Amino acid sequence: MPPIPSRPALFIDVDGTLVPIVGRPHEVRPDVALLEQLGRLHLALDGALAILSGRTLADIDAVLAPLVLPAAGVHGAERRRADGVTVRARLETRLLDDARAALREITRRNPRLRMEDKGLALAVHYRDAPEGFCELNATMSKLMIGLGDRYQVQPGVAVLELKPRECDKGSALKAFMSEAVFRDRQPVVLGDDITDLDAFRAAEESGGMSVAVGERIDGQWRLADPLAVRRWLSGFV
Numbered sequence: 001m002p003p004i005p006s007r008p009a010l011f012i013d014v015d016g017t018l019v020p021i022v023g024r025p026h027e028v029r030p031d032v033a034l035l036e037q038l039g040r041l042h043l044a045l046d047g048a049l050a051i052l053s054g055r056t057l058a059d060i061d062a063v064l065a066p067l068v069l070p071a072a073g074v075h076g077a078e079r080r081r082a083d084g085v086t087v088r089a090r091l092e093t094r095l096l097d098d099a100r101a102a103l104r105e106i107t108r109r110n111p112r113l114r115m116e117d118k119g120l121a122l123a124v125h126y127r128d129a130p131e132g133f134c135e136l137n138a139t140m141s142k143l144m145i146g147l148g149d150r151y152q153v154q155p156g157v158a159v160l161e162l163k164p165r166e167c168d169k170g171s172a173l174k175a176f177m178s179e180a181v182f183r184d185r186q187p188v189v190l191g192d193d194i195t196d197l198d199a200f201r202a203a204e205e206s207g208g209m210s211v212a213v214g215e216r217i218d219g220q221w222r223l224a225d226p227l228a229v230r231r232w233l234s235g236f237v
Contacts, residue, residue: 002221009185016192076172082181127158170198
């Protein structure tokens, strides 16, 4: 098990970290025990607990209801601070209008591809249609080039996402660490996917810890699965 720092600030991914990955993310429903555990952690750490996710803030809140925690959604493009104030990247959603139309056409032709419109980012899940990856990847790359240097294609677990280049979980973590609730604590990040690596680096550069969940990525420490995460987190309370 990873060690438990004396004054940690916890930054936790949702899918694949707190809960197992499912084919349809909107079907994720944490059990009551997990929600109670997160609530106790938030209190025990005097508020120094934040969620870092590719989901929107609205999705995070829907999954963790009735909890409303500090959180970074859409890989940091939107962030709710510890004081409850929400800040968003200064990008117009209309910049993605042509990309929306192109990706909707792809998903219309192959209904097993599922598009997720996050406002500031567009994701297409291909778990149920792996044969559609090549066309999707080529289209996403072409759309990225058309948007100049403002957007990038972010791969994930059976998903490709067109997201703001300036936003990632590492920059979100640094923003949280500048707040009084998190300041002077040791950042500890738990994540399972390559989108979490920016947060891993940010934590390590600040003298913190990175904890990989599962086998997809490497961190300073590793936990086997979301169940192991819950067991480890119980030691913080």
